[in-house]
Amino acid sequence: MKKFFVKALLFLALMVAGDFVLGSVFDMWFSKMTDGSVGRNNYICNSMTEDILVFGSSRARHHYDTKILSDSLGMSCYNLGQDGCGILLSYGRLMMVMNNHKPKVVICDISGYDIEKSDNIVQIHALKPYYSKAPELSTLFHDVDSTEPIKMMSRLYRYNTDYVHNPKALFKSASKVKYKPDKLFGYKPIKEKFDPMKIRKSREDGPVPEWNVDSLKITYLQRFVDCLGDDVVTVFVASPFWYGRKQYDVSLIEDFCKKNNIAFADFQSDTLFVHNNSLFVDGTHLNVHGAEIFTNKVVDLVKSQIESRKLTK
Amino acid sequence: MFNSFIFILVYPVLFLLYYLIPSxxxxxxxxxxxxxxxxxxxxxxxxxxxxxxxxxxxxxxxxxxxxxxxxxxxxxxxxxxxxxxxxxxxxxxxxxxxxxxxxxxxxxxxxxxxxxxxxxxxxxxxxxxxxxxxxxxxxxxxxxxxxxxxxxxxxxxxxxxxxxxxxxxxxxxxxxxxxxxxxxxxRFDYDKVVSGMKMVLWGLLMKVVVADRLGMYVDTVMPQYMNYSGITCFLASVAYSMQIYADFAGYSLMAIGIGKSLSFDLAENFCRPYFSISITDFWHRWHISLSTWLRDYIYIPLGGSRCSKARNYFNILVTFLVSGLWHGANWTFVLWGGIHGAAQVVEKWLGLQKSQRKGLGRLLRITVTFIVVNFAWVFFKMSSVSDAVSCIGRMFTAGGGVFYSSQLDYCFVGLAMLILKDIADEFYPSRFKFFDNRYIVVRWVSYLFVLLIIMLSGVFTQGNFIYANF
Structure with a gap:
């Protein structure tokens, strides 16, 4: 038995040492990546300076044309939307951004998905490598899953499923690393045509789904708004769906916005978009043409908010 | 579950307390x-x-x-x-x-x-x-x-x-x-405990790196098969075949390994089932503890093979229909059992289950068996018979490219390791030993490498074991 425990302890020590050494290599490697999704995350978390920030899920990423927003509003703009993610990632990223810079305008695309119960740990996966870089992130991870801080003691775990990337980056000189925004500043237009096969009939005819509200997401929605403060123009938007009826009951969001004195616009069943095949690729995502029209509507909304803010001042 | 973080924390404590009680x-x-x-x-x-x-x-x-x-x-x-x-x-x-x-x-x-x-x-x-x-x-x-x-x-x-x-x-x-x-x-048996720990480590790799990662691809495609091309549906069905193997065999290895670490020998459950040369052979290698249970408590009491041919075929069919129903309360499982039963009846009728070919003949039979098993898994996976039939139909009729997901990248190393290990164990049983190498350096480097792959590619959201639902 003694032999077993001595060997087990030795093996454990080797594991810890290996984790530390390889984790440090990954730290260095990742910090030097300037392209792909890691490069995008590095830019967002380390070097972002844009005035207008767009947060949300894939619907945010595909619906808000950053060029239109920045040209029309005369401010630089970046789209931080991320497929399959919502308010938890948005909060974490905002914390990282606020380390260096405070935005002037924040547009938060929101739908029922953002406050429904789902696999939260998957949603904040992109923040793992930055875990030790902002104290708010460790609180966020702990709130999502109380075992995460223990798992995060492993430095390799922070790079779980992030390692299939450019190996050349590892050999770059640290002084030459400069994070840059991608060409479209985070916006990802979809150029495909509408595919009727991707329409779910239940979402057209069935009852409006009831939310299984995740109280943690509501908490973080509040924290998101609180940390922006009064000097940032904040707008919440429910962007359009193809389907002929509202996909989500937004009264909870409306109440939240009212309580926090935030503008809210609901485009879910805007007649300009509903059943308009030329503006969508599927039931939930606008194509590039739809995004252009929609972004112009958002520009008007943000302009009116900036104006009203000026009048109030 | 063995792949849960809580279990990984609790098990060493259980292990210590157990051995602290004098034998x-x-x-x-x-x-x-x-x-x-x-x-x-x-x-x-x-x-x-x-x-x-x-x-x-x-x-x-x-x-x-x-x-x-x-x-x-x-x-x-x-x-x-x-x-x-x-x-x-x-x-x-x-x-x-x-x-x-x-x-x-x-x-x-x-x-x-x-x-x-x-x-x-x-x-x-x-x-x-x-x-x-x-x-x-x-x-x-x-x-x-x-x-x-x-x-x-x-x-x-x-x-x-x-x-x-x-x-x-x-x-x-x-x-x-x-x-x-x-x-x-x-008493504490060093060799048995170490051998158990190795099984747990390999089982964990099979579960969290291969099964759970492939599961993400399968669960994207198969419930929405109507949105994907035929080749993608087929790829997803193959991915499911590998997923269910890695999931269940991985679980079994961990169960047997944990049993061993406490000095118990549990029943063997898997023996490289996808190298089977017939469906009959498949059931000698897949979920062995269930197939022997069905043999001893259903098939033999029904009369087994010591009866007329017709009665024997009937006994096989009934045994596998029970097997299907045991897996789940749905007609999809009954049909899945029926396919396996019918395939064995055909094999017996043609005398195929006894022939031992080598070389290309064996390869051909392994391939045919895998294809039959693979299509039968579609019934096992889908929620209704009509969905299963439509999904299989789509594999042959729907054009289009392959849907590729990064999940396949992340499981690639683990899947390749699993396939190579199974090939080595099947065809070269005394060679390519890494976990059981006589040099401690090779053994320990192998353990650390497997741990590295688990840390970098594993799914840690504690996915359920598929067979836990049964």
Whole structure:
């Protein structure tokens, strides 16, 4: 038995040492990546300076044309939307951004998905490598899953499923690393045509789904708004769906916005978009043409908010 | 579950406490394992231990009564006893698992859609089918006088609820397990413990790197198969075949490994099933503890192969329909069992199950067997027979490219390691040993490499084991 425990302890020590050494290599490697999704995350978390920030899920990423927003509003703009993610990632990223810079305008695309119960740990996966870089992130991870801080003691775990990337980056000189925004500043237009096969009939005819509200997401929605403060123009938007009826009951969001004195616009069943095949690729995502029209509507909304803010001042 | 973070934290403590109890205090050790098993089961759902306790008590009493009447009662009276005993033992399984299925089948057969018989809609206790079959097997063994009834309730309860195998087997035999629980001097066996730990490590790789990662691809494509091309549907079906193998064989390895680390030998469950040369061979390699259970307690009592050809074919079909129904209360599972049964009947009819080809002939038969098994898995995976048929139909009719997901990248190294290890074990059993290499450096580097792959590619959101649902 003694032999077993001595060997087990030795093996454990080797594991810890290996984790530390390889984790440090990954730290260095990742910090030097300037392209792909890691490069995008590095830019967002380390070097972002844009005035207008767009947060949300894939619907945010595909619906808000950053060029239109920045040209029309005369401010630089970046789209931080991320497929399959919502308010938890948005909060974490905002914390990282606020380390260096405070935005002037924040547009938060929101739908029922953002406050429904789902696999939260998957949603904040992109923040793992930055875990030790902002104290708010460790609180966020702990709130999502109380075992995460223990798992995060492993430095390799922070790079779980992030390692299939450019190996050349590892050999770059640290002084030459400069994070840059991608060409479209985070916006990802979809150029495909509408595919009727991707329409779910239940979402057209069935009852409006009831939310299984995740109280943690509501908490973080509040924290998101609180940390922006009064000097940032904040707008919440429910962007359009193809389907002929509202996909989500937004009264909870409306109440939240009212309580926090935030503008809210609901485009879910805007007649300009509903059943308009030329503006969508599927039931939930606008194509590039739809995004252009929609972004112009958002520009008007943000302009009116900036104006009203000026009048109030 | 073995892949949960809580279990990984708790297990070393259990292991230490278990070995801190001196080996001569066998009752104390067994009591400790029983409390641990029930606590773990209670952790999933506070009500489930009741079903476990009920099955344990029913079969314990039934076996003692049957054993007690062994000498005094006539055979036909003892037959009634065993029938009553089995009916009571299977009752919790039948009520909880099959009521809704029976009611929905009756509704669809006899009503015009207006009437709907309300089902129980209860959550099925994890491992219910496994521990019920294990307990029923014990009662039948006592009836057949293979073993005497176990009068020590502690030992028997531990046999039914032993935590490494309660979730999804292996379905252990009383003849093998009860003597181990009775053994007086279960000392710490270094080689056995280390061998168990290696099994746990490899099983964990199979589960979290291969099965759970492939599962993400499968769960994206298969429920929405109508949105994907035929080639993508086929790729997803192959991914599912690998997923279910890595999931269940990985679980079994971990269960057997944890058993070994506590100095118990559980039943073997897998032997590289995708190298089978026929469906008959497949069932000698896949879920071995279930297929031998079905052979001993269903197929042979029905008459086995010592009867007419027609009757033998009937026995095979019935055995595999029961196997299908055991897996789940849905016609998809019945059909899946039916396909396996029918394929074996055809093999027997053509005399294919006995031929031992080598070289290309063997490769061809392995391929054909894999394709049959793969298509049968589609029925196993889909929620309805019509969806399964449509999905298979789409594989042959829908054009378009392959949908590729980064999940396939992340499981690539683990999947390649699994396939290469299975090839080496199947064709070169004494070569390419890494975990069992005679040089400690090679062994330890192999362990660390597997751990590295798990840390970098594993899914740590504690995905359920597929077979835990049965």
């Amino acid at each position: 001569r205090f066998v009752t104390a050790r067994n009591a400790f394992l029983l409390v641990a098993s029930y606590t773990i089961y209670f952790y999933w759902n506070a009500g489930w231990p009741l079903a476990l306790l009920l099955v344990t008590l029913i079969t314990h009493v039934a076996a003692i009564v049957i054993d007690g009447r062994a000498k005094t009662w006539a055979t036909h009276n003892r037959k009634w006893l065993i029938v009553i005993g089995i009916i009571f033992a299977v009752l919790p399984l039948a009520v909880i698992k099959y009521t809704d299925f029976i009611l929905s089948t009756i509704t669809s057969l006899f009503s015009n859609g207006e009437t709907h018989l309300a089902g129980l809609n209860w959550a099925i206790p994890i491992g219910l089918s496994f521990f019920t079959f294990q307990a029923v097997g014990y009662v039948v063994d006592v009836y057949k006088k293979k073993i005497p009834a176990e009068r020590n309730l502690l030992n028997y309860s531990l046999f039914v609820s032993f935590f490494p195998s309660i979730v999804a087997g292996p379905i252990n035999r009383a003849t093998s397990m009860l003597p181990q629980f009775r053994e007086n001097n279960r």
